[in-house]
């Protein structure tokens with residue numbers, strides 16, 4: 001049984017069908033990327049999967065349980081936690097408190113949640129330990145993204161959704177995020193990524209799902225997607241700055 005099964009998902013905004021009859025599944029321990037030109041429906045799909053908006057039709061089954069239409073908190077408790085395109089750390093709170101908030105979804109007392117947060121820090125080497133007491137808003141963009149990922153991990157998800165995790169990062173930081181994504185999978189966490197950086201997508205993904213005008217254009221392994229004529233046409237025809245190479 002797949003960890004996540006999406007069947008015939010639909011969402012319209014007024015007359016615009018942002019997500020049209022989209023079906024695909026994600027197996028446990030996979031890294032799956034969702035790509036597509038601007039306006040393809042990636043963010044809408046992510047918002048549908050994580051309960052931030054409700055679908056007009058279709059099913060979402062997480063670990064055998066129907067979650068379409070559930071609110072974000074219920075989806076999170078069911079094991080699917082996400083990050084956001086623009087960092088949503090609490091800027092005036094310390095790094096430790098930001099991550100402790102994530103752990104409070106599983107622990108009732110602050111001391112246990114804080115211990116859990118510190119154990120999540122280990123995942124990031126010394127970076128978050130070094131900044132533990134700093135206000136999260138004073139960190140670099142890359143470190144704020146790490147704090148957000150740490151806060152998501154503190155919920156101990158089975159599936160983590162990363163919405164453009166390398167946005168605003170330089171090549172060295174982007175490489176670190178690639179390594180982090182692969183490390184997450186090695187820890188037994190399944191990863192769903194929306195990402196415009198196609199070199200990262202090609203490097204880390206087991207499978208790539210390509211959306212275009214709200215529809216699933218193609219899904220396949222990186223070699224299957226790289227240079228595919230339909231994918232190239234979707235990107236070039238859209239005038240997007242991203243490329244499928």
Ligand SMILES: Nc1ncnc2c1ncn2[C@@H]1O[C@H](COP(=O)(O)OP(=O)(O)OP(=O)(O)O)[C@@H](O)[C@H]1O
Pocket residue numbers: 013016017018036037038039040041042043044045
């Ligand atoms: N709340 C909304 N109200 C109306 N239209 C919307 C809304 N959200 C998204 N859309 C439209 O739905 C379509 C899909 O948008 P979406 O943001 O999901 O695409 P995307 O693939 O994430 O794009 P990008 O790569 O630019 O972030 C677009 O035409 C967008 O304008």
